Amino acid sequence: MSKPLTISATVMLQLHVIREQRERVLQGLKIRNAKEEDLLRVDQVIALDDQRKEIQTFLDESKAQRNRLSAEIGGLFKQGKREEAETIRTQVTGLKEEIATKEDELKAIQQKLSEGLLQLPNIPHDSVPAGSTDDDNEIHQNWEEPLPTLSEEALPHWELAKKYNVFDLELGTKIAGSGFPVFRGKGARLQRALISFFLDEAAKAGFEEIVPPLLVNEDTARATGQLPDKEGQMYYVERDNLYLIPTAEVPITNIFRDTIVAKKDLPIKLTGYTPCFRREAGSYGAHVRGLNRVHQFDKIEIVQIAHPKESYAVLNHMLDHISSLLNKLELPFRILRLCGGDLGFTSALTFDFEVYSAAQKRWLEVSSASNFETFQSNRLKLRFREEEGAKPQLAHTLNASALALARIIAALLENNQTPEGIVIPKVLRTYTGFDIID
RNA sequence: GGAGGAGUGGCAGAGCGGUUGAAUGCACCGGUCUUGAAAACCGGCAUGGGUGAUGAGCCCAUCGGGGGUUCGAAUCCCUCCUCCUCCGCCA
Structure with missing residues (x-):
């Protein structure tokens, strides 16, 4: 199986357009004769992306911390400092749980985000006339x-x-x-x-x-x-x-x-x-x-x-x-x-x-x-x-x-x-x- | 369909639990040298994301996909997919 379309990749590229050209996206939806709920979806998606970023940042920092401590443990083990290593190890265990929880949150948000994005149609070209049928x-x-x-x-x-x-x-x-x-x-x-x-x-x-x-x-x-x-x-x-x-x-x-x-x-x-x-x-x-x-x-x-x-x-x-x-x-x-x-x-x-x-x-x-x-x-x-x-x-x-x-x-x-x-x-x-x- | 083997950067190919985003070679790009080219030498060379100014830097993720064990996984386990070899079947 080839690499599936990762949610994040799909999400990111399209999202920056939605963010930067929000008005145009909404305008386009109107030209497409979109329903009210589709118009609302634009802001929902942006809000979800805000949440995603927030969690992402937190997660990245936690992981960076974990990686640092793990490397330290490795170093201590090499020097034979068993006890110090053990102390840090218990510290990391707590971090781990936190990371796991946030990761579940992130997954849930990305899921919603990608569902929302998949339902947004392309923005019509300027020359496309409005109309329904x-x-x-x-x-x-x-x-x-x-x-x-x-x-x-x-x-x-x-x-x-x-x-x-x-x-x-x-x-x-x-x-x-x-x-x-x-x-x-x-x-x-x-x-x-x-x-x-x-x-x-x-x-x-x-x-x-x-x-x-x-x-x-x-x-x-x-x-x-x-x-x-x-x-x-x-x-x-x-x-x-x-x-x-x-x-x-x-x-x-x-x-x-x-x-x-x-x-x-x-x-x-x-x-x-x-x-x-x-x-x-x-x-x-x-x-x-x-x-x-x-x-x-x-x-x-x-x-x-x-x-x-x-x-x-x-x-x-x-x-x-x-x-x-x-x-x-x-x-x-x-x-x-x-x-x-x-x-x-x-x-x-x-x-x-x-x-x-x-x-x-x-x-x-x-x-x-x-x-x-x-x-x-x-x-x-x-x-x-x-x-x-x-x-x-x-x-x-x-x-x-x-x-x-x-x-x-x-x-x-x-x-x-x-x-x-x-x-x-x-x-x-x-x-x-x-x-x-x- | 059955049995066995393998999947690492553009390609080839190391690594098989601790700064490994990943040795080395080739390819590619820039430079030195050269009248020019080649050779040689030096340097560069993944993608996505977060932060930041759509800069620099820092950080996270990615070694077929997904999940698990572990403080720590390219490395161990499970599962799926793909490819190769042998057997079977077949347009």
Whole structure:
């Protein structure tokens, strides 16, 4: 087992920000539409930290005293001064008890402190609009051209899937349960083509490809913020105490847990294709039909570790990369800037990409690009040095889907349907080996 | 899954109850020397926390994780994890 995230390390780094920028933290919580109790938690945490420091100081002094006396005993024994040694020994015994009591106190406080801290979300970026639901998200970049219109007979993708044998949800239900599509034939091939296309594009953009574990341990899930916030969202293998990944972000970002990277290596760019598993408990109904929301889907994730001064430029590059993918696939899309209420727990700024699915006449989220600033790296203990010999400081982490497959396929099927069949976008044809699904 | 062995600083590798945060070597950084480089020599080289001014200094903690014995633990005990060797099983 690697070193677990020690409470103190996690606590300290984040805490100094809370202390020094208390107003900003509170302001951020308001933008996130946080509850009153969350606002109160800020001061609770600071108060707990005050207590922690007080006990820490006392404990350090007691221990210093103990260490001094113990060394003395050692010296006296060497000189053969038995009796003097014995006197001091009884003295230390009293100290010991005191230390033990204080240590229990300290542990209890640290426990509370870390629980409190784990419940505080990231501070939103200044540009994040206030708001409570996805209705309050801001359109960052709209689709300027006319949206595709289909004929009266146009079918939603789940009907098309049946017609052309692209995927089979009933079959997935038989084998696993609802929300586990079985792709087959040209559908399976299309899936593989998209994966290859996205990975190749990422490679061209300078991302190193990773094939990570699909199951992760508790430390890993905690470090990227899935625990405790999204525990219910993940499949959990109790017997082995492992979680199925909800996104490749989790194992890939954790590559850097507990590391100090070289500044010259920044930004570090990684990509990986993985299936993603999400319980999506409680979401049923018409809006989640077909591939709109499933328990298992394929996704290519891009992850970057960036210098704090460059992380927002890096985020822009990510937006450009994703835009270019969607343009090449000839899919209409728009970019949203998430409002405080819709912003993920760990994120400072998130842009969502939505493609237009013409038969459903709906926008479907296919990517989410976020800058976590130091929120994840604090938990990860991912640092770099500004210069040789300088104190390590937290790096910024970012990630984005580039892209999530299931909904891309939904949109491709719907938008590209013709009386002859589903037309494959040009860029994919060398990957699929066919031009049309008929 | 069974039996045995091992986990020490960036790496290699000492230490196996008393100034050991930890010898030594390599790597790395700074310097002397050199026309330059190499070699040689000198010096530096962990992380987190407390105190303090986000300085110096002092102090605490950390030798796979957790717990215990002891005045005192890298060193002894328990437990978990990981790795190696052998056997078994296997895509």
